[in-house]
Structure formats: C-alpha cells, structure tokens
Amino acid sequence: MKLRREKSAALVPRIPTASMADIAFLLIIFFMLTTSFSPERTSVSLPESEIRTEVSKDAAIVAISSQGEISFTDGDQPAFPLVNIAELGQYVKTLVAAIPRKEFLIKADRDVRYELVDGVLEQLRTNGARRIGLLTERKPKESG
Amino acid sequence: MKFRSRLQRAPEVPTSSMADIAFLLIIFFMLTAVFTSNRGLQFAFPKEDPTRLDVQPEEAVHIKITGEQQYLVDKTPMSLGSLAGYVEAKMGQNPNKPVIIQTQGHVPYRVMIEVFDVLRQLEVKNISVPTESEVERWKTFGVFE
Numbered sequence: 001m002k003l004r005r006e007k008s009a010a011l012v013p014r015i016p017t018a019s020m021a022d023i024a025f026l027l028i029i030f031f032m033l034t035t036s037f038s039p040e041r042t043s044v045s046l047p048e049s050e051i052r053t054e055v056s057k058d059a060a061i062v063a064i065s066s067q068g069e070i071s072f073t074d075g076d077q078p079a080f081p082l083v084n085i086a087e088l089g090q091y092v093k094t095l096v097a098a099i100p101r102k103e104f105l106i107k108a109d110r111d112v113r114y115e116l117v118d119g120v121l122e123q124l125r126t127n128g129a130r131r132i133g134l135l136t137e138r139k140p141k142e143s144g
Numbered sequence: 145m146k147f148r149s150r151l152q153r154a155p156e157v158p159t160s161s162m163a164d165i166a167f168l169l170i171i172f173f174m175l176t177a178v179f180t181s182n183r184g185l186q187f188a189f190p191k192e193d194p195t196r197l198d199v200q201p202e203e204a205v206h207i208k209i210t211g212e213q214q215y216l217v218d219k220t221p222m223s224l225g226s227l228a229g230y231v232e233a234k235m236g237q238n239p240n241k242p243v244i245i246q247t248q249g250h251v252p253y254r255v256m257i258e259v260f261d262v263l264r265q266l267e268v269k270n271i272s273v274p275t276e277s278e279v280e281r282w283k284t285f286g287v288f289e
Contacts, residue, residue, distance in 0.1 A: 021166050114252065
C-alpha cells in the first residue's frame with residue numbers, strides 16, 4: 001500500500017499572479033479617469049468653507065501663492081506668472097471681450113494678506129468680469 | 145534517434161511582467177494626479193449696469209474685519225457667533241437686506257472667507273465685498289468714515 005503518490009512531488013509550488021495584472025489595470029483605469037489635467041498647478045492651501053458650490057471647469061484662474069506670487073491662466077493655456085497686478089487687467093479685458101460670461105476663480109492661499117486678494121478683485125471688477133468665485137476646501141465638521 | 149522529446153511542456157504566455165508594467169503605470173498616474181478643487185464660494189451675480197451701486201450702503205449691515213477674531217458689525221465689536229446671531233435677526237426683519245464685508249489689508253484671507261461662509265450659511269442673498277477703491281469712493285458719499 002502506498003501512502004504517498006510519487007507524482008505529487010513533481011508539482012512545482014507557485015503563486016498565481018495572472019490576476020494581479022487585472023487588478024493593476026483596473027486601478028490604472030481608475031486613476032486615468034479621475035486625473036484631470038488642470039492648467040493651474042500652483043500648490044496652495046485653500047481656505048476652508050462649509051458652503052461650496054460647483055464652479056465651471058473652463059474658468060480662468062488667478063492663483064496667489066503663500067509667497068504672494070500671482071499667476072494666471074485662461075483655463076486652456078498653462079498658467080504663467082504675472083509681473084505686476086496691472087498686467088492682469090489686460091488679460092481679463094481681452095477674455096471678457098471674447099466671452100462675456102467667462103468665470104474667473106481666485107485660488108488664493110489661506111494665509112495671504114487680504115490686500116492681495118483685494119487687488120485681484122479690483123482688477124477683475126474694473127475690467128468687466130461678472131462671474132467671480134473663490135476656491136475653497138471642504139471644512140471638516142466640528143464635533144459638538 | 146529521437147528528434148523530439150516526448151515530454152512536452154504546456155504552452156504558456158508569460159504574464160508575470162505584465163503586473164510590473166501595470167504597477168509602474170499606476171505609480172505614474174498616482175504621482176501626476178492633482179486633486180484639483182473645483183468647488184468654492186461664488187459671488188452673487190452683479191447687476192448688468194456696473195456703474196450703479198447694487199447695494200444701498202446706508203441700509204446695509206456693515207461688517208468690518210480688523211483682524212483675526214476681530215469683527216466690527218455696525219461699529220460694534222462682536223465675536224463670530226454673535227455676528228451670526230445679529231445678521232440672522234436682521235435677515236428675519238428683511239430677507240433682502242444687503243451685507244457688506246469690508247476687510248482690512250493686513251488680515252489673512254481665510255478670516256474673510258470664514259465670515260463669507262457664515263453669511264452664506266445664513267442664506268444672505270445680498271453679500272457685497274467692495275474693494276478698497278470702491279470703499280474710498282463710497283467714503284466720498286459719506287457712507288463710511
């Protein structure tokens with residue numbers, strides 16, 4: 001009587017890796033779909049608010065970094081830094097002339113001095129921007 | 145003479161490197177993914193005529209932010225909590241009452257957003273954020289001192 005079969009010793013132990021690729025490709029598809037290539041990539045820590053409404057995706061963005069550097073994008077072209085604030089007025093004017101209902105977003109760091117934001121608002125308003133939004137982050141709910 | 149060995153291996157597509165390639169791509173997409181914020185606070189659309197003041201300043205609630213946790217509401221210092229209560233009471237009387245937020249230049253931006261957010265939560269319809277030069281212009285009308 002044989003207790004062990006001779007043949008089983010010949011089976012090589014292996015880890016099944018065929019499904020690994022399936023999982024990986026699933027994750028790739030997820031990241032590809034969720035990645036949106038935004039023309040504005042200045043890293044700022046946005047101020048927090050509880051009320052947040054959806055803003056249009058093709059809006060022009062004025063970014064103010066924590067160092068106070070201002071950059072601008074019309075929503076299609078990559079963002080470029082502005083030398084002075086008066087320069088912004090010219091860009092806004094030409095954009096508004098082409099698309100009167102163009103939305104302008106202010107993406108400012110939460111700790112910048114308000115006068116910088118005020119200067120940007122001034123340029124937007126005097127050059128005819130009608131729709132202006134302030135980008136914010138979700139405010140975590142306070143307990144109690 | 146034998147040309148073929150009788151022991152044949154099962155045909156197999158090598159798939160072990162597929163996972164490596166896939167994970168490499170995942171890492172690429174994870175690093176390039178910027179979680180863009182596309183939500184925020186919007187100003188109410190102003191009237192079509194930009195020369196007209198859309199707010200009658202004398203009947204508005206006037207909030208002046210002079211520093212962190214320092215708010216002057218109609219010239220009375222208040223905390224953010226009592227500011228909300230004050231504005232809510234005013235809204236109860238007149239839901240269309242305009243509210244003006246005036247922020248001093250040295251104050252951090254987030255303080256202004258905090259007040260703006262509170263007003264939005266109270267469903268104030270008419271929020272006005274005048275710029276410094278607009279405030280100057282209003283001063284000539286004797287609205288602010």
